[in-house]
Amino acid sequence: MSVLLEISDIKVHFPVGKTGFFGRPAGYVRAVDGVSFTIEAGETLGLVGESGSGKTTLGRAILRAIEPTSGTIRFHKDGQDIDVTSLNNKQLRAMWRDMQMIFQDPYSSLNPRMTVRDVIGEPLLANKVAKGEELKQRVKQIATQCGLDVEHLSRYPHAFSGGQRQRIAIARALILHPEFIVCDEAVSALDVSIQAQILNLLKELQIDLSLTFLFIAHDLAAVAYVCDRVEVMYLGTIVEIAPTEGLYYTPRHPYTEALMSAIPEADPTKEMTPYLLTGERPSPANPPDGCRFNTRCRYATDLCRTDVPLLTPIASNHFVACHHAEILSLQGAMDHEEVALI
Amino acid sequence: MTSPDTTIPTTKEQRNKRRPEMASQWQLMWWKFKKHYLAMVGVIALSVLVFLAVFAGIISPDVPKARNNAYLSGPPMGIHFLDAQGDFHLRPFVYARTTKRDPVTLRKIAVVDTDTHWPIEFFVRGGSYKFWGLFKTDIHLFGASGGFIHLFGTDSLGRDVFARTLYATRVSLSIGLVGVTLAFVIGAMMGGIAGYFGGVADNVIMRLIEFIRSIPTLPLWLALSAALPRDWSSFQVYLAITLILALVGWTHLARTVRSKLLALREEDFTLAAKLSGCSNSRIILRHLLPSFMSYMIVDVTIAFPEILLAETSLSFLGLGLREPVESWGVLLFAAQNVRTLAHTPWLLIPGLFVVIAVLAFNFIGDGARDAADPYSK
Structure with missing residues (x-):
């Protein structure tokens, strides 16, 4: 497999508070604070973490829907090596034909004042790719592929359910045949039964159209179902990246362990013993020194409070940012036979 | 095309059938607006006003600048179907007015003469005006033959308040x-x-x-x-x-x-x-x-x-x-x-x-x- 995207040292800092009428910001929220990883062509990379850990911001920064404060993003396409961070507006618009996004809330991501045909066809019009009858045909084709009834294309989004709306949003993202798609919590707003349909649809489309996904989610079961590799974010930094199985069975970071223990069991009689984190998540405007997780980590030592751990390889394809990763033996998500059931 | 969303409704029933799933925001708004009773009253009242304004020239019985010296500061003239004797007239009329001086104040006052009727006629000729500034005409929607008609009375210069x-x-x-x-x-x-x-x-x-x-x-x-x-x-x-x-x-x-x-x-x-x-x-x-x-x-x-x-x-x-x-x-x-x-x-x-x-x-x-x-x- 070849590398599709190379993200190195991306930071997104938002100014907060003002010292005066036209004053300088009083501080910065470090939503994403120095994140580096690569995405391989054709894979699905999961991105998990609790609310406020910077998942969505990172996803948007990769597309430059939010301008990253610093860092570089390189996109490899047909032998070309494009530096996404240095593109001007016009080049960026062309870039977005290859990088798209599916949003969390299908109710706010579709303009209620446009028919489904107009919504799906908008990228074709805006990029002057197709219009008229050709546009209609292409909309029909992608809509069919996304499981929409072509007879409903003249309707408005308000006539559709959440799952159907998400299919419309997927069709819109796919109509220009992009290579890479950021799925920003693409299923979290849907019913569980619908979630499965949409996840299956994404899987099918990935094979048919050879897509690469960055799958942002907080539902660990959904992530396990679709992702080849998973990265875990905490407070703007990546604490662990590993192939899905490795991460779920043998987490190497204490934060991942806590996440895994919180996966709900499908068996109501089974007793759950989540390892609960204590204390508040520190503010990203004022992160703690050393390891960002040290304030809530039960294994933390003095070293953790002073030195920032770097993301280092610990097994094949398994990276972790923890000083004690070598010596800790952590609890995985579930037993092997249970995973086989998924 | 034969899909249900693209067929053209052919019968009145089909045309009137609401298709909310295919309704644009303006259609949805109109449906919601129509349910607001007072708003519809407002629309009707406003339409009447706009109609009166647009066709002011033809609806008013005379041009607004015309002075009627025979009827200064005259009160509104009512339109009647029944005369003083109780007889019904198919053509509505106004009673004639004559002016005389009040013996005490010496003010000119208009007196209603119930014996003489000024029947109302339609599309009569009167003062000429420019219809929408386009062409000159002197046709007015109604007027009283043999006299004058001031539905809202006149001001001190004898100008028709209605017009x-x-x-x-x-x-x-x-x-x-x-x-x-x-x-x-x-x-x-x-x-x-x-x-x-x-x-x-x-x-x-x-x-x-x-x-x-x-x-x-x-x-x-x-x-x-x-x-x-x-x-x-x-x-x-x-x-x-x-x-x-x-x-x-x-x-x-x-x-x-x-x-x-x-x-x-x-x-x-x-x-x-x-x-x-x-x-x-x-x-x-x-x-x-x-x-x-x-x-x-x-x-x-x-x-x-x-x-x-x-x-x-x-x-x-x-x-x-x-x-x-x-x-x-x-x-x-x-x-x-x-x-x-x-x-x-x-x-x-x-x-x-x-x-x-x-x-x-x-x-x-x-x-x-x-x-x-x-x-x-």
């Missing part, structure tokens, strides 16, 4: 329309700049709006209109007054536009449009503008009576439009002192039109506000 009120409706409504359009354009631009660019531009425009809104409006209008040269023609004054009203009235609209833009800018569908490759202007025109258009319409219907009332108050105070232009305010200007009120209360009838128009607009605004967001749950 003057209709012509005034035309002027007053058009001032409101032009003023609101101007205010709409200024407000949309300023609000658009503030909302879309934000930062310093937003700060400056918002402070300017707060400054304008902090000035008491009446003295501000007075000061601005007092600055108009006295020798301007009535048309120039008319234009200047609309401009003044618009310059003061745009602030509310600008605020609405700004707040809507700020909210919509953060919507996912705006980001989706950006990622779809839309340029800024395409995002504003195709994605944002349709979303807050409905809210702007609400604001416009609410701004309308404000401007209407502003014009009326200014003219009433003698600082807005002046004779010979007819507007509701100008007509009411004549009814200022107690003596005229006591002797000729019918000069207040134009005030009734003001009330009807303002109420109609407020009702419509009310209904429009309820219908403005057809997607709200």
Whole structure:
């Protein structure tokens, strides 16, 4: 497999508070604070973490829907090596034909004042790719592929359910045949039964159209179902990246362990013993020194409070940012036979 | 094509069948608006007023400047079907009027002569006027043969109050329309700049709006209109007054536009449009503008009576439009002192039109506000 995207040292800092009428910001929220990883062509990379850990911001920064404060993003396409961070507006618009996004809330991501045909066809019009009858045909084709009834294309989004709306949003993202798609919590707003349909649809489309996904989610079961590799974010930094199985069975970071223990069991009689984190998540405007997780980590030592751990390889394809990763033996998500059931 | 969504309805029943899933926002709004009873009353009242204003020339029995020296300060003349003897007449009539002097006060007073009837006839010839400024004609919808008819009475110069009120409706409504359009354009631009660019531009425009809104409006209008040269023609004054009203009235609209833009800018569908490759202007025109258009319409219907009332108050105070232009305010200007009120209360009838128009607009605004967001749950 070849590398599709190379993200190195991306930071997104938002100014907060003002010292005066036209004053300088009083501080910065470090939503994403120095994140580096690569995405391989054709894979699905999961991105998990609790609310406020910077998942969505990172996803948007990769597309430059939010301008990253610093860092570089390189996109490899047909032998070309494009530096996404240095593109001007016009080049960026062309870039977005290859990088798209599916949003969390299908109710706010579709303009209620446009028919489904107009919504799906908008990228074709805006990029002057197709219009008229050709546009209609292409909309029909992608809509069919996304499981929409072509007879409903003249309707408005308000006539559709959440799952159907998400299919419309997927069709819109796919109509220009992009290579890479950021799925920003693409299923979290849907019913569980619908979630499965949409996840299956994404899987099918990935094979048919050879897509690469960055799958942002907080539902660990959904992530396990679709992702080849998973990265875990905490407070703007990546604490662990590993192939899905490795991460779920043998987490190497204490934060991942806590996440895994919180996966709900499908068996109501089974007793759950989540390892609960204590204390508040520190503010990203004022992160703690050393390891960002040290304030809530039960294994933390003095070293953790002073030195920032770097993301280092610990097994094949398994990276972790923890000083004690070598010596800790952590609890995985579930037993092997249970995973086989998924 | 034969799919159910694309078949053309052929029978009346099919055409009337509602298809909410295929209804655009305007259709949904209209359906919601129609349920608002008072708003529909407002629409009807306003349509009547607009109809009267548009066809003022033909509906009024004479030109508004014509003086009837035989009937000065005459009270309204009622239309009758039954005469004094109780006989029914198929053709309606008014009783004839003769003038005589009051022996005590020596004032000329009109006396009703119930023996003589002036039957009402349709499409009679009278004073000539230019129909919509296009061609000269002297046809009037109705008139009394053998005499005159003044439905709302006459003023002290013998001018027909009915005709003057209709012509005034035309002027007053058009001032409101032009003023609101101007205010709409200024407000949309300023609000658009503030909302879309934000930062310093937003700060400056918002402070300017707060400054304008902090000035008491009446003295501000007075000061601005007092600055108009006295020798301007009535048309120039008319234009200047609309401009003044618009310059003061745009602030509310600008605020609405700004707040809507700020909210919509953060919507996912705006980001989706950006990622779809839309340029800024395409995002504003195709994605944002349709979303807050409905809210702007609400604001416009609410701004309308404000401007209407502003014009009326200014003219009433003698600082807005002046004779010979007819507007509701100008007509009411004549009814200022107690003596005229006591002797000729019918000069207040134009005030009734003001009330009807303002109420109609407020009702419509009310209904429009309820219908403005057809997607709200």
